Amino acid sequence: MELSLAHPALKAFMCGSLSGTCSTLLFQPLDLVKTRLQTLQSGVQPGSGRVGMTSVFLSVVRTEKLLGLWKGVSPSFVRTIPGVGIYFSTYYTLKQHFFQDRSPGALEAVLLGGGARTVAGIIMLPVTVIKTRFECGRYSYGSVTGALRSVVQTEGPGALFSGLMATLFRDVPFSGIYVMFYSQTKASLPKEISVSAWAPLANFSCAVLAGVMASLITQPADVVKTHVQVNPQLRTLEAIRYIYMEHRLQGFLRGAVPRLLRRTMMAAMAWTVYEQMMTHMGLKS
Template identity: 35%
Template sequence: MNNVGQHLMSGALSGFMSTICLQPLDLLKTRLQQGEGGRSRGTRSLVRTTREIVASKGVLGLWRGTSASLIRNVPGIACYLTGLNHVRTLMATSPYFAAVQTHPPNHDPTKHASVLPTLTVYGNLIAGATTRVSVGFILNPFTVLKARYESNMYAYGSVASSLGEIVRGGPRELFRGFSASALRDAPYSGLFVVFYETIKRESRRILEPESQGAVAALHSGSAAAAGMVATLATHPFDVVKTKIQVRTEDRYHGLLRTVHTIWKQRGVSGFFDGASLRLSRKVLSSAIGWAVYESVLVFVRAQENQQRRLHSE
């Protein structure tokens, strides 16, 4: 399997696993963010919303929108991680962005923590931000579909008919909420990659992992910590994005108008609706996703190296 195929396969598996496991958190977050008015949306609202869904749709109702999420997340995460690796590989050839390597001459990355390119802090920040926004732009119609499927404000029958309805709405509907998504995704991904690589590097200096399990644990813990920091820094834009994509009132048309509406109705607290759910979801999805992604790559590369050694003997 070529390099691109390895990253696409690893990224798709990462997206599939995290989506299936964590869809209820996404669903509940969207339900909390779609409302308006002055009512607080804390733990009581979360419990009430969960009970309402289970009472009307059963436990499986918490997985509503999974098909739409898979359509968005599996190719989205696969393309993002593959694109991120490609961008980082190109940037690693530049003396402005390539990090100085301190590995010994006989260092074998497949026996250690990562097979991904190593960049400076600025390189990781730029690579993460540009790649995430580019993929987000291409897949924004599916992001709108996902948000509306998770909401209870749309009586969609099937994924195909729902997507057709959005397409018929033209570019305005297809790219609804993209500006808010970009303002969320650029800093989120940039900060995530910076913190992920920094935490992973510093952890490896303290204790170099020697087994596949230790490598997976390193990736998982580093991604979880990075996801926490990046999520808290960008959550207000996630609230704005959801409002724009699921609400149809004029006061939610446009980024600045939506920000003004949320501020007028709820103040600062309105920009943190569903924060605990998104934080939980991002921490867990990052831990699962990057552990799967990097561990699969390390395993595949190790198998390829072993086959090459056997053929050369």
């Protein structure tokens, strides 16, 4: 069946998957640096902001070569390509079902984005766990399938869903806040810009602003999620207590700079590509 005859939700899935592929390949090094910063052992001083990020970056290049920055890209692809596709197809389906004739309001946008992220997050959580373990450098898995098999055999299937609540506490608010800021900012643009050749740049700018706000608000939950998935014996509350006892409040901001850069740019690219592809296919995104 030709793409033009495909179901709109399938088109949304394909648009989302393509945008996720591009952004994952470009920004994987930032995700790896973020994970390494968050899982530094106590007593290691990561420095603040740019210094910590730079030192980890150089350390990875020095000890694991340049390609070491893309460690974990395989599970990232396995997670992102279908995950972003699931997210956008769910988002499109929910939006068409509930808001076919109008734009969602601020609270409705939060619920719309959060609902789509809940579906995608739960489905893709096992791969998210493997991705985090690949990036932290403490595990020596050979492949994604090998890692999945190893975790099931040594820790049980439940370990693949470690950090479920922490992941949802991070991703659902992030997506809800993101969609709210993005949709409301985009709706405030003059109509002549929205239909001009500057529309992609305007959409990208709105997406960047939304990504910055959502990333800052959900940063503590991301730190907790990383600790739970790297140390599956920890529960969410135990991880919160551990982070505070070891690093105090600043511990919840570890990895904020690379995460903000990565999440903001990935989301901006994904949404811009998604919007343009949907428009090219004649569908209202």
